[in-house]
Amino acid sequence: MPRLLAQQMDRDLDSLTAAVKARDAAPVRGAVLRVARNDLDLHLRHEPLATVEAARLALWARQATLDGAARDTGAIAGDATSLELTWDRVEDDTPPGRAARIDASLKALCEAADRKDATAAQQATARLTSAL
Structure with a gap:
């Protein structure tokens, strides 16, 4: 995994974890979408654009x-x-x-x-x- 993408994913997973622990729905939804976009960046290496x-x-x-x-x-x-x-x-x-x-x-x-x-x-x- 590229280093910058790993850092970004770690940051966004930490945000997601904190939002879930706080039981705050709006930040959870935002963090989930950021994690999903990071995941798509990983897919770019193996799937058609x-x-x-x-x-x-x-x-x-x-x-x-x-x-x-x-x-x-x-x-x-x-x-x-x-x-x-x-x-x-x-x-x-x-x-x-x-x-x-x-x-x-x-x-x-x-x-x-x-x-x-x-x-x-x-x-x-x-x-x-x-x-x-």
């Missing part, structure tokens, strides 16, 4: 759902950017009808993030999750 990035897209959509529920418009904007960058890597490997639904939902999410509209972002994220 499209497979890993499609899974990463779903994780970022879950993160956007959490940030929308928290009404954290700064985090939503970051999630939208991460989703766009990830989508760029897998869009060509996605069937056209599904790709169109994802594109439309992602565009709506980015527009909501630009307006700092957490409610619209939550709605767009729900459509994106469904499209994925």
Whole structure:
């Protein structure tokens, strides 16, 4: 395992452990998603990029759902950017009808993030999750 990834995984597992011990659901959900993203980084060494990035897209959509529920418009904007960058890597490997639904939902999410509209972002994220 690459040294930096091991350090990142250790840090995120420690955060997850602390959140579970504190019985604090929101930090648990965030830490679980970070650990899952770290796990996907490990999969990149052994699985096709499209497979890993499609899974990463779903994780970022879950993160956007959490940030929308928290009404954290700064985090939503970051999630939208991460989703766009990830989508760029897998869009060509996605069937056209599904790709169109994802594109439309992602565009709506980015527009909501630009307006700092957490409610619209939550709605767009729900459509994106469904499209994925």
